[in-house]
Amino acid sequence: MKSLEAVKVEVAKLEDLPFQTGRVVKLNGREIAVFRLSSGEVRAVENRCPHKGGPLAEGIVSGNYVFCPMHDWKINLADGKVQAPDDGCVITYEVDVKEGKVYISM
Amino acid sequence: MNLRKLVLVGNGMAGVRCIEEILKLAPNRFEIAIFGSEPHPNYNRILLSSVLAGDADIRDIVLNDWNWYEQNGIKLHTGQTVTKIDTEKHLVYTDGGIVESYDDLILATGSLPFMLSLPGADKEGVIAFRDIKDCETMIEASRKYKKAIVIGGGLLGLEAARGLLNLSMEVSVVHIFDNLMERQLDPVASKMLQRELEAQGMRFLMEKHSEEILGDRRVTGLRFKDGTVEEADLIIMAVGIKPNVALAKENGIEVNRGIVVNDFLETSVPNVYAVGECAEHRGMVYGLVAPLFEQGQVLAKRICKRETDPYEGSIVYTKLKVSGVDVFSAGEFMDSPDTRAIRVHDEFAGIYKKILVRDNKVVGAVLFGDTSDSTRILQMMKNETNVMEIKRVSVLENPDSAGVSGMAAVAAMSDEEIICGCNGVSKGTIVQAIQEKGLCSVEDIKGCTGASRSCGGCKQLVAQVLESVLGDKAQIAAQKEPICSCTSLSREEVLAEIKEKHLTTVKEVMYVLGWNQEEGCSKCRPALNYYLNMLWPEEHEDERASRFVNERLHANIQKDGTYSVVPRMYGGVTSPSELKRIAEVAEKYQVPMVKVTGGQRIDLLGVKKEDLPKIWAELDMPSGFAYGKALRTVKTCVGSDFCRFGTQNSIQMGIDIEKKFERINTPAKFKMAVSGCPRNCAESGIKDLGVVGIDGGWEIYVGGNGGVHLRAGDLLCKVKTEEEVMEWTGAFMQYYRENANYGERTSYWVERVGLANIQKVLEDPETRRQLNERIDVALSVLKDPWKEIVQNEEVRAVYEELPVLA
Numbered sequence: 001m002k003s004l005e006a007v008k009v010e011v012a013k014l015e016d017l018p019f020q021t022g023r024v025v026k027l028n029g030r031e032i033a034v035f036r037l038s039s040g041e042v043r044a045v046e047n048r049c050p051h052k053g054g055p056l057a058e059g060i061v062s063g064n065y066v067f068c069p070m071h072d073w074k075i076n077l078a079d080g081k082v083q084a085p086d087d088g089c090v091i092t093y094e095v096d097v098k099e100g101k102v103y104i105s106m
Numbered sequence: 107m108n109l110r111k112l113v114l115v116g117n118g119m120a121g122v123r124c125i126e127e128i129l130k131l132a133p134n135r136f137e138i139a140i141f142g143s144e145p146h147p148n149y150n151r152i153l154l155s156s157v158l159a160g161d162a163d164i165r166d167i168v169l170n171d172w173n174w175y176e177q178n179g180i181k182l183h184t185g186q187t188v189t190k191i192d193t194e195k196h197l198v199y200t201d202g203g204i205v206e207s208y209d210d211l212i213l214a215t216g217s218l219p220f221m222l223s224l225p226g227a228d229k230e231g232v233i234a235f236r237d238i239k240d241c242e243t244m245i246e247a248s249r250k251y252k253k254a255i256v257i258g259g260g261l262l263g264l265e266a267a268r269g270l271l272n273l274s275m276e277v278s279v280v281h282i283f284d285n286l287m288e289r290q291l292d293p294v295a296s297k298m299l300q301r302e303l304e305a306q307g308m309r310f311l312m313e314k315h316s317e318e319i320l321g322d323r324r325v326t327g328l329r330f331k332d333g334t335v336e337e338a339d340l341i342i343m344a345v346g347i348k349p350n351v352a353l354a355k356e357n358g359i360e361v362n363r364g365i366v367v368n369d370f371l372e373t374s375v376p377n378v379y380a381v382g383e384c385a386e387h388r389g390m391v392y393g394l395v396a397p398l399f400e401q402g403q404v405l406a407k408r409i410c411k412r413e414t415d416p417y418e419g420s421i422v423y424t425k426l427k428v429s430g431v432d433v434f435s436a437g438e439f440m441d442s443p444d445t446r447a448i449r450v451h452d453e454f455a456g457i458y459k460k461i462l463v464r465d466n467k468v469v470g471a472v473l474f475g476d477t478s479d480s481t482r483i484l485q486m487m488k489n490e491t492n493v494m495e496i497k498r499v500s501v502l503e504n505p506d507s508a509g510v511s512g513m514a515a516v517a518a519m520s521d522e523e524i525i526c527g528c529n530g531v532s533k534g535t536i537v538q539a540i541q542e543k544g545l546c547s548v549e550d551i552k553g554c555t556g557a558s559r560s561c562g563g564c565k566q567l568v569a570q571v572l573e574s575v576l577g578d579k580a581q582i583a584a585q586k587e588p589i590c591s592c593t594s595l596s597r598e599e600v601l602a603e604i605k606e607k608h609l610t611t612v613k614e615v616m617y618v619l620g621w622n623q624e625e626g627c628s629k630c631r632p633a634l635n636y637y638l639n640m641l642w643p644e645e646h647e648d649e650r651a652s653r654f655v656n657e658r659l660h661a662n663i664q665k666d667g668t669y670s671v672v673p674r675m676y677g678g679v680t681s682p683s684e685l686k687r688i689a690e691v692a693e694k695y696q697v698p699m700v701k702v703t704g705g706q707r708i709d710l711l712g713v714k715k716e717d718l719p720k721i722w723a724e725l726d727m728p729s730g731f732a733y734g735k736a737l738r739t740v741k742t743c744v745g746s747d748f749c750r751f752g753t754q755n756s757i758q759m760g761i762d763i764e765k766k767f768e769r770i771n772t773p774a775k776f777k778m779a780v781s782g783c784p785r786n787c788a789e790s791g792i793k794d795l796g797v798v799g800i801d802g803g804w805e806i807y808v809g810g811n812g813g814v815h816l817r818a819g820d821l822l823c824k825v826k827t828e829e830e831v832m833e834w835t836g837a838f839m840q841y842y843r844e845n846a847n848y849g850e851r852t853s854y855w856v857e858r859v860g861l862a863n864i865q866k867v868l869e870d871p872e873t874r875r876q877l878n879e880r881i882d883v884a885l886s887v888l889k890d891p892w893k894e895i896v897q898n899e900e901v902r903a904v905y906e907e908l909p910v911l912a
Binding site: 009010011012016018019021023024025026027034051052053054055058059060061063067069070072074086087 | 659
């Protein structure tokens, strides 16, 4: 049963995440970029642009999007979709924030 | 009305291009089906070399995506090969069992790579370079293997070889002739090309005849007829292509070398047409892109029953798509007894240009090192210009005002002429789009017509077409350009509003000025942050989240996600103890590469993000801002301190300038140099601001650039004293800071506003004083970022990964 359930991992305190800036966490060998948006919501996606593997955590965050620092691809942090004219997708992870702690579901 | 059934065999560039033309002429007249044996939608085969070279992604080279077929109601059968045509009953059959009927049938089956039938050619690791699959095989092989051989020193072979070099493979090119690209270049150009490619790391085995491919299952090497052997884990055969005519031939359509067509692209069988590389017209088979488009236009009109001029053949011309090498060849390129040549050969600059003339008309050309004349020369060939009527030296002169001569050439072009070779966009299409849709920028044209969407080589040409249509309005349009797509306001308007309403944060600007994206984008956020900083140096708090990664982390991001560190070294001067410290830090943090930069500083490359603050702390040197839109370095020569020619103390001047202006942000990076005498060993002539010592004074040059926009600086002024050098430098920098667009280098800015205008402003001592006053205020609040980060625990944490807490 356990293997079917998503595992929740505590990755940070909310206060460790500056607004509009990405931070990196490594979980089970995967590199994940965690963002705290201006709205206060937290998003997590794989830290790798589908184009040339740019580290998304270092991109400029605008609203719900991040711009890859390598070649400026625009990625929706909610569904992982690359925005036109480019296309592609990054893995997104479910995030829960409870009592100032940030959890990612794997 | 019943739709006519149109079937296209071959989903490549030529066929689909023709369909596009047909859809434009008669959008509702045909029911269209397309067969392609590759599993992809239509893509730009000529850009495969860019994919291999890592400049483009496979997705970047798709010309028509799946949506396009759907939106145009085209039935697309990919992965299907047409095997039989019943020309009586008007039916085509595929290997997958599909049958389609047709009223009109276009064969655009392209060509096949020519494979040498060497013993061992069937071994694993022996491939052609023709389609996406080959491209993927090569990329895959480069991950596991080291050594590649490319057989064939022609266009395709060299592009493949360059791509493999980019994939970090060792590459040897084998060629049976003495000269590379012998079908496009004369021996002089060919040798220049070989030298250049050797300098890029390619090895050449010339006049070598391959005999046998060695290895068990997978290739291990290649043996030549002279008995020598070259090792290889991968062999690419790029010895040529042959028209793919099997389908036509087996079904009773007349075939010679290609499928024989007349001036309207009709084959020997009624209602069956052929276009592109598979077709043979007046004895010629073309393997280049421009003829495909020209044929497609004629065929489209024919099929739509529109009147059309016959296709009378194309002028063939070629450009090599290899980075750092500009090669162009058109028409005839070898001297012959009845031709005369106009020639320029500058071995110092690596430039060679030759134009062949017969009966006073240009019949061909070879350009190496500088291909900016290619459009003009092609135009002369097409128009059969009489060279006796023009000044011959000017034929090969690269006029300073390239724009002007380019404009004339563009104006002389006919509407059918192709501007964008990648996407087959004609001048007429662009002109029409500008006039009907009111386009006023190259970006608009790109979005609307697809011109310059792929390799971008025609961008300048597109701009010239725009200018020729709009005239003065083009400039007005250019000035009115919004700073990004989040707003309709130009830089000037935004700055005026910021000042008038005293806006002080990026968020405030966007809110008050009605941005259509709440938090802007990666273009406007850094720009606004800069403008606010420049206008309110004491008040505006720098917004880290609006800085591009390099300036946010104070280090240059590299392609693998590591960073590089360049400490400041005033005037390029260091000391033994500083060198030791740098060496120790580099060793301790296992910095993979230590390199001297073009600006005389030391670069530590390949540093991990989390090591940055530690390295800065241990270096104990200020940031060199090598990552910033800011003053970079002040390069110096030895000057009067040591040099027997030096008239001025350039080192001290450089150090003084660097110490005064370090850390100041500018619209784009800002490079400086000081030379002690006109020999100019510090290369002051190609800097944003360069100072040259002369007997009894100094010259100041501005707007120079050694980068993409290669430009010699203009003489701004001559002064007598060191104090005056400082005064003019400060005034120029501040004037540039206040007036250039964010991201605009001085080389573009000086051209845009004009040197005379800048001189007029700066000539006034009172203006210079005020500009210096403002830059001094801006300088007064700056601190060294590395030191600050090292001392501030909170900021330092951003460089660390998040620890997993549970």
